[in-house]
Every structure is written in C-alpha cells, then in structure tokens.
Amino acid sequence: MHCRSTFLVVTWFAVLSVAAVSVAWNVAAETLPATVQGSLNVHWSEGAANCSATPRQPLQVHSYEPQTFILRQNLCLSFEGNFLYLLIGSDKALLIDTGAIADSTQMPLAKTVMSLLPDKGGAKMPLLVVHTHGHLDHRAGDSQFASMPLVKVIGTDVEAVRAYFGFTDWPNGTAQIELGDRTVDVIPTPGHQSAHVVFYDRRTAVLFSGDFLMPGRLTLEDSAADYASALRVVDFFRTRPLVHVLGGHIELDTGGHSYRVGSHYHPNEHRLELSKQDLLALPSALKEFNGFYARYPNFILSNPKHNLAALAIAVLAVLTVAVWGLRWLLRRRRLRTSTGK
Ligand SMILES: [Zn+2]
Numbered sequence: 001m002h003c004r005s006t007f008l009v010v011t012w013f014a015v016l017s018v019a020a021v022s023v024a025w026n027v028a029a030e031t032l033p034a035t036v037q038g039s040l041n042v043h044w045s046e047g048a049a050n051c052s053a054t055p056r057q058p059l060q061v062h063s064y065e066p067q068t069f070i071l072r073q074n075l076c077l078s079f080e081g082n083f084l085y086l087l088i089g090s091d092k093a094l095l096i097d098t099g100a101i102a103d104s105t106q107m108p109l110a111k112t113v114m115s116l117l118p119d120k121g122g123a124k125m126p127l128l129v130v131h132t133h134g135h136l137d138h139r140a141g142d143s144q145f146a147s148m149p150l151v152k153v154i155g156t157d158v159e160a161v162r163a164y165f166g167f168t169d170w171p172n173g174t175a176q177i178e179l180g181d182r183t184v185d186v187i188p189t190p191g192h193q194s195a196h197v198v199f200y201d202r203r204t205a206v207l208f209s210g211d212f213l214m215p216g217r218l219t220l221e222d223s224a225a226d227y228a229s230a231l232r233v234v235d236f237f238r239t240r241p242l243v244h245v246l247g248g249h250i251e252l253d254t255g256g257h258s259y260r261v262g263s264h265y266h267p268n269e270h271r272l273e274l275s276k277q278d279l280l281a282l283p284s285a286l287k288e289f290n291g292f293y294a295r296y297p298n299f300i301l302s303n304p305k306h307n308l309a310a311l312a313i314a315v316l317a318v319l320t321v322a323v324w325g326l327r328w329l330l331r332r333r334r335l336r337t338s339t340g341k
C-alpha cells in the first residue's frame, strides 16, 4: 500500500512537471514572433554575352514575401549586378543600398522603389535609405532620392553611420531600426570597408550582408578588422535564428569559380543565398588566411593590396633579371668586338 501511494505521488509529480514545461514552452513560443517565410524560387537575370543585342530590363524585382523585395541591377548595365533590398514595416520602409548607377533614365531605381511602397495617410510611406558600406556601387543611386519628400538618405562614411545609428563604441554594439511591427538590427562589420555594417531583419530572420559575406570575392581592406567583425556577427547569432544570408553581389558560378572581373555575363550563377554554416565558417577562414587569396566552396578571400604588391615585386624581379641579362649580353658582344672574335 505504501509502495502504491509513493508510485501515485511520483506519477502525479511527473505529469505536473511535463504540463508545466509544456505551458512554459508555449508561452515562450508565443512571445517570440514566428519568422515569416519567404521564397527564393527565382532565376536571376544573368546578363548577356552580347549586351547590345539583348533587350535590357534595368531592374529585376522579386517579392521574397509581401513586405520584402529583392532588386537586382542588370549585369549589362553594370558588371557589379548589385542586389538591393526593400523592407516594408507598418510605419516606414527601409532600402538597403542604392546600387551602381546614378542616372535615373538608365536605372529607374527611385521610381521603382516608390511604386512598391504602400500608401500611408494619403501619401507614400516614409522611406529610410541606408547602405551596407560606402563603395560607389552601393550608393551611386542616392542622388535619385535626394530631393524626395519623406525620404531620408543616410551618409556612408564612418562618422555619418556612427552618428545616425548612435554607436558609442564603434565597431562594438548593435543599433536598431524600427519600421513599425518590424525591427532591423544593425551590426558594424568593418574589414571590407571601414564603414561596413550588416542588417538583420527579425521578421524574416534574414541577414543582409553586403560585401561582408556573399557568393563572391570577399576583398579585404583590413583583414584583422574583418576577422573581429566575423567573430562579433557569429556571436550575435548564438541566440538568434538565421534563415538566409543575402549579400550584395553574385560573383561565382555554381562550381564556385569566379567570373572575370568586369564580365557582363554570368551563366550558371551560384545561388544568392548563403547559409548559417557559411557564416560560421568565416572566422576560421579569415584566421587561416594567407593574406593573398583563398578559395572556399561559397566564397573567395582576397586582399587586392597584397596581391598588387606581390605582382609589383614579381614584375620588378623579372625586369631586374631582364636588365641584368641584357647588360651581360651587351658586355659580351662588346668584348667579342674588341677582341675581333
Ligand atoms: Zn564593396
């Protein structure tokens, strides 16, 4: 009898514990908003082998989900083929990067973005224009938004970025952009360029990574800064979901080989999206980097300054040998002439 009552108490305790854990789990799940799923079922325009003979649609627009748009600039108009991202909240919208082309007749970026914005209070929703970094191919389209009402364009140097987002200990810490029922985290990632930042959209759990991480050449202006940035971003995702990493360009084909720099034709492009695994692989890749060039399945590390210096040294060495050889030949000929042989 004593044994039976102990069994009953233990059973009840177990049942209550399971119920309590289940309630706590559900409460936690309810407080964490579910990630909105999107689609990347799209074939990005690959440019053309002969651009002048091919009709060009300047911007390809893909709706990832109803409030997130991916825009790609035509490779025939700019070999950079930049990807730009438009995120829409309930109060305002966010455009990440403005691409490589300023001329609105060639590249109707502002017009296209405005046409995608919903109305709010009888006008278009306010728009905030930000940049992953200050390289020209990510900000050339800024001028198209300059005089537009309800549009704010943030500057691209470190000071402007730091001041607008309120970073007090750059490049540490994160900032938040509130779009209304949609929060985007801003994480400083200098390395490719000194003012580089990446944007994490909590609604879709997508990281918009610019040239920090993409299927292409991750050119490093400052390898040590980039390594520290990679560690900080990996740390940020210890407690957060990450569905996709979407960068600024595609520069690799499906086999992981890079296209020639300046190519307007990208047959068999690598997929745009990289994964959490690619991000997790970045710190060790950067740590082991030989300072010149390293190829990984989904990205390439390269330091153009070091490569240029190595090339200059090689050219100098070849020239030195050539001059030395020439002088030796001339001296020999002179010697033959003087001895009459
Ligand atoms: Zn760049």
Ligand SMILES: [Zn+2]
Pocket: 080, 135, 137, 138, 211, 248, 249
């Ligand atoms: Zn770029």
